[in-house]
Amino acid sequence: MTALKRLMADWYRDLSEGEGPVVYLPVGGNVAELPRACGFRVFFPEVNALQCALRKVAGEFILRAEEQGYSPDVCGYVKSDMGLAASGGSGPFGTIPKPDILLCTTSGCSTTLKWFEALAGIHEAPLFVLDVPSVRDGAADPHALRYVVRQVEELASVLEKIGRRKPSRDRLAETLERSRQAEDLWMEILDSARAKPSPFDAFFEAVFFMAPITVLRGTPECVEYYRAAREEVRGRVAEPERRRIVVDGPPPWPHFRAFRDLFKRWGARCVASTYVRVGGDWDEGFRHDPSRPFESMAEFAARCYTNRSLPARRAILEREIRRFDADALVIHSVRSCRPYSVGQACLRVRDVPTLFLESDLADPRHFNEGEMRTRVDAFFEVAR
Amino acid sequence: MMDALEEIVASCGRTSVAEDVAAWKARTGGKAVGCFPVGVPEEILHAAGVLPVGITGGAVTTQRADSGVPTFTCSLARGTIERGLDGDLSILDGMIFPDACDVARNLEGIWRENSPGRISEVVRLPRNPQSKHAHAFLESEFERLRTTVGEMSGRDAKDKDLRSSIQAYNRNRALIRELSRIRGEQPWRLRATESFLLVRAGRSVPVEEHNALLESAARAIEMSGRRRRDGVRVVIEGAPCEPPPAGLIETLEEAGCLVVEDDFLAGRRRFGADVEATGSPLSALVRAVLRDVPPSGPRRAEGLIEKVRRTGARGVVFCVAKFCEPELLDLPLLRAAVERGRIPHLTFEVDGGMGVFESVREQVEAFVEPPVFFP
Ligand code: SF4
Numbered sequence: 144m145t146a147l148k149r150l151m152a153d154w155y156r157d158l159s160e161g162e163g164p165v166v167y168l169p170v171g172g173n174v175a176e177l178p179r180a181c182g183f184r185v186f187f188p189e190v191n192a193l194q195c196a197l198r199k200v201a202g203e204f205i206l207r208a209e210e211q212g213y214s215p216d217v218c219g220y221v222k223s224d225m226g227l228a229a230s231g232g233s234g235p236f237g238t239i240p241k242p243d244i245l246l247c248t249t250s251g252c253s254t255t256l257k258w259f260e261a262l263a264g265i266h267e268a269p270l271f272v273l274d275v276p277s278v279r280d281g282a283a284d285p286h287a288l289r290y291v292v293r294q295v296e297e298l299a300s301v302l303e304k305i306g307r308r309k310p311s312r313d314r315l316a317e318t319l320e321r322s323r324q325a326e327d328l329w330m331e332i333l334d335s336a337r338a339k340p341s342p343f344d345a346f347f348e349a350v351f352f353m354a355p356i357t358v359l360r361g362t363p364e365c366v367e368y369y370r371a372a373r374e375e376v377r378g379r380v381a382e383p384e385r386r387r388i389v390v391d392g393p394p395p396w397p398h399f400r401a402f403r404d405l406f407k408r409w410g411a412r413c414v415a416s417t418y419v420r421v422g423g424d425w426d427e428g429f430r431h432d433p434s435r436p437f438e439s440m441a442e443f444a445a446r447c448y449t450n451r452s453l454p455a456r457r458a459i460l461e462r463e464i465r466r467f468d469a470d471a472l473v474i475h476s477v478r479s480c481r482p483y484s485v486g487q488a489c490l491r492v493r494d495v496p497t498l499f500l501e502s503d504l505a506d507p508r509h510f511n512e513g514e515m516r517t518r519v520d521a522f523f524e525v526a527r
Numbered sequence: 528m529m530d531a532l533e534e535i536v537a538s539c540g541r542t543s544v545a546e547d548v549a550a551w552k553a554r555t556g557g558k559a560v561g562c563f564p565v566g567v568p569e570e571i572l573h574a575a576g577v578l579p580v581g582i583t584g585g586a587v588t589t590q591r592a593d594s595g596v597p598t599f600t601c602s603l604a605r606g607t608i609e610r611g612l613d614g615d616l617s618i619l620d621g622m623i624f625p626d627a628c629d630v631a632r633n634l635e636g637i638w639r640e641n642s643p644g645r646i647s648e649v650v651r652l653p654r655n656p657q658s659k660h661a662h663a664f665l666e667s668e669f670e671r672l673r674t675t676v677g678e679m680s681g682r683d684a685k686d687k688d689l690r691s692s693i694q695a696y697n698r699n700r701a702l703i704r705e706l707s708r709i710r711g712e713q714p715w716r717l718r719a720t721e722s723f724l725l726v727r728a729g730r731s732v733p734v735e736e737h738n739a740l741l742e743s744a745a746r747a748i749e750m751s752g753r754r755r756r757d758g759v760r761v762v763i764e765g766a767p768c769e770p771p772p773a774g775l776i777e778t779l780e781e782a783g784c785l786v787v788e789d790d791f792l793a794g795r796r797r798f799g800a801d802v803e804a805t806g807s808p809l810s811a812l813v814r815a816v817l818r819d820v821p822p823s824g825p826r827r828a829e830g831l832i833e834k835v836r837r838t839g840a841r842g843v844v845f846c847v848a849k850f851c852e853p854e855l856l857d858l859p860l861l862r863a864a865v866e867r868g869r870i871p872h873l874t875f876e877v878d879g880g881m882g883v884f885e886s887v888r889e890q891v892e893a894f895v896e897p898p899v900f901f902p
Contacts, residue, residue: 211859216599216852252629260825272654276626290660484597485637
């Protein structure tokens, strides 16, 4: 955890004190390797909003945005960020630099597009939209993938102009190779949850462990982090577990501990989760590939979990339940994220007991601890 | 006594969508497919002999707990699934959803999971129209749709069929543009509620029939001797996807607004000019889509100010569907822009189930009264 804190602190420090052009990116299906290889510093408004929620300052920012006319019914991350902008851009982590360009991939949600449009207006910076068509079934169809690849090529020349630096083939290959290495290590860690008992919690721990692969993918620090993390997990003596659960949905960041403890009391270990796939997934051996630079970035962009149809998501859940030998499914539906939550209640998997909970990922007002506890307890009580 | 136009408008609501579709199916033996707003290319369905049925919302009556559509989604989404699965829209042979918003895109999966045997498709509209490759992508996307629809109806949409469908829809859009022109210039000759109902009537009949209706309405407007009516000229913004109930528009007008422009039923009005009916028809459709991408965010705010100036409107009424995130996210930007332009504005969050408009009336009356407009 301390290594992680240091990494995140360094990331913020580099943003406020470092040199080089700045690009804003969303988490979902981003192609961070490309701007990184062109010398850009990358910033993720969502990750910042998440940090605000975790540090319990999002509530104030959200109120501030609502005073400015944002509805109580829109994404809490956006409001947290708009509230932050209205407060002069200074948050708990220092001042975030203005973007030289915003690069919005559409695979995560269409809300980010509105968010980035608004930010581009505030900062008077150009916005590049990388349109990633949604994926209906297993894999993206060829014409959609071709369209994404071509746009990544177009993006490369835009970045070159703004960053005044050509993305050299070698640098890009090196960056992608580091992504691949980190991905291999990260997959190994996630896979360790197949052991019984599992030494690793694929939700309550993984949501922190996934930070470097989200914000630092392609850097040497990221590879180092996962190498050390894998060793640490390998050396663990697993604590006993009573239940093996799969979790669908993001965590309620402002009440993370309280939420985690509801499950801990029952000895429930999460063995697989979908939230770790909100950037993209590495199923069926997919990895970033220096020999197919643009193609693999495009493919990664399409593989973001919320870019997939509900039937495809159900198939993933079924597969993970089998693969990790889980005995229950927990669906956490958050208001803020419609691509996640609309239809989520029909994702129940046959013959697998399912617990459905609702709150939010950023807005502390939507979390009712008493009610949640009652439902969690009732669920595990029955299934005991 | 009703004038000729009022009689035509009254005829629009006499039969329900389900009755219209049932009658058409009985008459032709064809299939009917729902087109969720905004952006499904109806021409492709029409050319394959399928009836495209426009989904325009309405009240949500029961909450199907198992449908998976949460309560914090627009009534359009909730209503479509509910009515499509076991309500009046179960007469449809399938649904096509554009991925215009995250909710619409996910509805496709819900529909597919719950309606085996009926078609369920997503049309992915390009969100990067600046890309040189958006055209090729969208053309393949439309081609894919043409194949799916053709397989379903048993009749291929050949290029020549598509060209004549494009012509029929061009005629439709030209007639609708004409209604908008009249309203912009002499709003007392055609009320916003009337034009809304006239345009909406096209949702459940073939386009040729709708064209005939609009032509007769145009003639009736021409003949009518309606007297000039005073009121405060306003633009309505914020409802391109889920429109407000007609009663709300009527209330705005009764309370003193002359609605000179609105963005209701945007799918029927998305092209500012004709789609070319020569050459490759799919390619022509794609060019039109890429040419007339609706502006969003700050660009939309600029467009709104321009619209207000162009129409000589004195105020803006925002009618945004409750829980509609795309509109609710643009709203603060739009409001900030009209405030900078010192344009008075008023906001309503609407829901397909709204039936009582007393508080709307009071707010509008206060809005159109001096001193807001006559300082
Ligand atoms: S009304 Fe808004 S939220 Fe609902 S489907 Fe339309 S765009 Fe999406």
